[in-house]
Amino acid sequence: MASYETFEHDVLVIGAGGAGLRAAVEASAAGTKVCVVxxxxxxxxxxxMAEGGMAAAMANVDDRDSWRVHFADTMRGGQYLNNPRMAEIHAKEAPDRVRELEAWGALFDRTKDGRILQRNFGGHRYPRLAHVGDRTGLEMIRTLQDHGVHQGIDFQMEITIVTLLKDGDRIAGAMGYDRERGRFKVYRAKAVVLATGGIGRAYQITSNSWEYTGDGQALAYHAGAKLLDMEFVQFHPTGMVWPPSVKGILVTEGVRGEGGVLRNNKGRRFMFDDIPENYRSSTADNEEEGWRYVTGDKSARRPPELLTRDHVARCIVREVREGRGSPHGGVFLDISWIKEKVQNAPEHIKKKLPSMYHQFKQLGDIDITKEPMEVGPTTHYVMGGVRVDADSQMSCVPGLFAAGECAAGLHGANRLGGNSLSDLLVFGKRAGEFAAKHAKSVSMPKLDSPQVEAAAKAAVAPFERQGGEGPYQIQQTLQDNMQQLAGIVRREDEMTRALELIASLKAKAANVSVYGNREYNAGWHTAMDLDSLLTVSEAVARAGLMRRESRGGHFRDDFPGKDNEWGQYNIEISKAADGSMRVERVPIVPMTGEHQKIVEENK
Amino acid sequence: MANATFRIWRGDKSGGGYKDYPIETSEGMVVLDAVHQIQASQANDLAVRWNCKAGKCGSCSAEVNGFPKLMCMTRLNTLDLTQPVTVQPMQTFPVIRDLVTDVSWNYEVKKTIQKMKTRKPDASDGTWRVNQRDVDRPQEFRKCIECFLCQNVCHVLREHQMFSEFVGPRFFVYAAALEMNPVDAADRVADLKDKHGIGLCNITKCCTHVCPEEIKITDNAIIPLKERVVDEFFDPVRKLFKMFKG
Structure with missing residues (x-):
């Protein structure tokens, strides 16, 4: 084992998105030695890529907003499968997390009186999203990155972690390789924070980049942690559908927040045709009222385009399936119509949605100030992930933490737009804080060389095999499979077939072969990601098969209704002693009396 | 659409050369799609960096037919496909492999720029009241996606290799965003002159031309910073004033 470069840190953070960076900043501020890979x-x-903004009840634009309303909105959006304690912490702490970004250099758009401006978004009762045009995520990641580099954090870029290491029951670190040269690296750490994001690459049409292969979820699962809510995958209603090469790229919900409307090929605003019961009282019933809402009229109710993402995505699927779609299999999203209402509309649109304007102009030859966009659902986010303690973000494995998209609990069955960036900040900070605390309370774990040797051997095996299937073929087959059989609309027979296919792909992945050398070898990297992809795909399909109802991101064609009984359970996944995947129904975390009162108040 | 040939540089720091790959093109395709198609079917081990595929992360910078571009935003219908399309890595940074270069120098340089230092909050809630028109300018600089194409074309770096004296356009934009941040109270002007080599820029605007975010790097960031340096260190009236003040 002496041959591998070995590092020692108090806290190892895996992933450098919003959650990972925020965790690292916090752990490092607490005086621990931190590494981010x-x-x-x-x-x-x-x-x-996050565009719309970060949800925080700062009440800068509408003083009726408060953490209580944000809590109620989040729980309603998640169809009450959320962990209420996480929803409470999130709603209470998000405003401070946003404000501190400003002190670290973020430049938010401003209100007329000079405070941070907030915008409307789907499922949020009041304008709540602090934002910077439609590039809020860039502002956030850059702010955290620039703040972090001055804190003495050890940043190691382009490293893929292949396994977590354990010392008995507790976490001992991780092992990975650098993509540049393919050298193995061993990270010994007292605490590990997973912040690896989502699983979008398991699907063919996705807004996610190559990185989102479910690494954190799979690493945690193999290390003995539990996964929760994996059946709930969010298909964002508006991704680009044309041209083919950009299929799936996100079109921000901010377009609808600024007045964009959805129409079918008959020109009808079909979202008015299907407003769910529990949103009826808060949704506009005519176009005029919807417009007044997006322009800030406090007496108006929100337009149905701003209903939750799961619902809007399904309505789009229905329009397309029933022959009312756009030429390339989506529907029309039109912001250009606001020229009827706003003077100098093209300039207004370019100012509010600059990167959308740019994206369509450059990639699709479409001027969104003049003509409608074509949009359709795209795999965007997974609500499920590693089961963690609400306060500390620690999993059931001592020393293993998770935050952000790869953790579960806050969003329940469906995430509200804008609640992701705030999730990253609130729970990234908490994961960092508690990981540091944990690290200070334990000794440096022992490294177990057989674990390291086994992982190294498995990692180089694809080079030594000849004649196995190539990694890209396996990945593409899996993506097609998940898209067709475990996507937006699901059925028992299809998910059963998905599981059979996953089993056969696992066998192929175990025999995958690659060529070339270990230096920046994309084929090898893809092969190394297959295990995670297959693990999370299996989790999605198994949990989806078990939940015999439709709720949030999970829609069953064979069980189209919501089932009150199922509303009392989450689905938990863990690795059984024989290596098989165990799927169990577990009771939801109940709301306290106070939580219930808040929900009632905001009905 | 017609088929095309992609002439891609393959190799590492010890050397390499161009290799031709025939591809089938389809409507709306961008250069990165072509590279991915080649990677999936003809050269699994072809090294390329990419992430968002929408011009927002700045990972896939390369030189397409000699022009510095984001591969994900360069559509094939903007190129002459009757000729082979040449794709090579950025030339200013050391190559790692194929289209991937070692851009770590940029991350080191950033650390040398003084971090944000907040002024005293002016509102009773401990925050700042800031007018939108006061953030419009630095917000332009914050659009930077760190693709490093501006660094790649800047002759001070590309031709003269002055990596130890000069931080390059990206970091003047970065410094300008901090200097013009209404909440910031630090002073980076002396550093810009002495440590960061702003005087070496002779405003040829190559950086501005290649910026995929269309940031007016030279006019809006570098020139105002140069003016601050002049005001602080070379203004004869101020010099005189300082002399009398002792």
């Missing part, structure tokens, strides 16, 4: 270069993680 990331698959990409610093500042390139998917947080950079």
């Amino acid at each position: 990331s698959k990409s270069l610093l500042g390139k993680a998917h947080t950079v």
Whole structure:
């Protein structure tokens, strides 16, 4: 084992998006020695793509807002499967997390009286998203990155972690390789924070980049942690559908927040045709009222385009399936119509949605100030992930923490737009704080060389095999499979088939072969990501098969209704002693009396 | 659409050369799609950096037919496909492999720029009241996606290799964002002159031309910073004033 470069830190953070960086900043401020490893270069993680904003009840734009309303909105959006304690912490702490970014250099858009401006978003009762045009994620990641580099954090870029290491029951660190040269690295640490993001690459049409292969979820699962809510995958309603090469790239919900409307090929605003019961009282019933809402009229109710993402995505699927879609299999999203209402609309749109304007102009030859966009659902986010303690973000493995998208609990069955960036900040900070605390309370764990040797051997095996299937073929087959059989609309027979296919792909992945050498070898990197992808895909399909109802991001064609009984359970996944995947129903974390009161108040 | 040939540089720091790959093109394709297609079907081990595929992360910088570009935002219908399309790594930074270069110098340079130092909050809630028109300018600089294409074309770095004297356009933009941040109270002007080599920039605007975010790097960031240096260190009236003040 002496041949591998070995590092020792108090806290190892895996992932350098918003959650990982915020955790590292906090752990380092607490005086611990921190290392951050990331698959990409610093500042390139998917947080950079977040457009709309970060939800925080600062009440800068509408003084009726408070953490209580934000809590109630989050629980309603998550269809009450959320961990209420996490939803409470999130709603209470988000405003401070946003304000401290400003002190670290973030430049938010401003209100007329010079405070941080907040915008409307789906499922949020009041304008709540602090933002910078439509590039809020870039502002956030850059602010955290620039703040972090002055804190003495050891940043190691382009490192992929292949396994977590354990000392008995507790975490002992991790092992990975650098993408540049393919050298193995061993990280010995008292605490590990997983902040690896999502699983979007398990699907064919996704807004996620190559990195999002479910590494954190899979690493935690293999290390003995539990996964929760894996059936809940969010399909963002508006991704680009044309041209083919950009299919899946996100079109921010901010377009609808600024007055963009969805129409089918008959020109009808079809979202008015299907407003769920529990949102009826808070949703506009005519176009005029919807417009007044997006322009800040406090007496108006929100337009149905701003209903929750799961619902809007399904309505779009229905329009397309019933023959009312756009030429390339989506529907129309139109912001250009606001020229009827706003003077100098093209300039207004470019100012409010600069990167959307740029994206469509450059990639699709479409001027969104003049013509509608074509949009359709794209795999965007996984609500499920590592089960963690609400306060500390620690999993059931001592010393193993998770935060951000790779953790579960805050969002329940469906995440509200804007609650992700605030999630990263609030729980990234908590994970860093408690990881540091944990690290201070324990001794340096022992490294177990057989674990390291086994991982190293498995990692180089694809070079030594001949004639196995290539990694790209396996990955593509899996993506097609998940898209077709475990996507937006699910059925028992299809998910059963998905599981059979996953089993056969696992066998192929165990025999995958790659060529070339270990230096920056994309084929090898793809092969190394297969295990995580297959693990999380299996988790999604197994949990999806078990939940025989439709709720939030999980829609069953064969069980289209919501089932009150199922509303009392989460689905938990763990690795059984024989290596198989165990799937169990576990009771939800109950709301306290106070939580219930808040929900009632805000009905 | 017609088929095309991509002539991609393959190799590492010990050397390399161009290799031709035929591809089938389709509507709306960008250079990065072509590279991915080649990677998936003809050269699994082809090294390329990318992330967002939407011009927002700045990972896939390269030189396409000699022009510094983000591969994800360069559509094939803007290129002459009757000729082979040449793709090579950025030339200013050391190559790691194929299209991937070692840009770590940039991350080191950033550390030398003084970090944000907040002025005293002016509102009773402990925050700042800041007018939108006062953040419009630095917000332009904050659009930077750190693709380092400006660094790649700057002749002070590309031709003269003055990596130890000069931080390059990216970090003048970065410094300008801090200097013009209404909440910041630090002073970076002496550093810009002495440590960061702003005087070496002779405003040829190459950086501005290649910026995918269309930041007016030279006009809006570098020139105002140069003016601050002049005001503080070379203004004869101020010099005189300082002399009398002792």
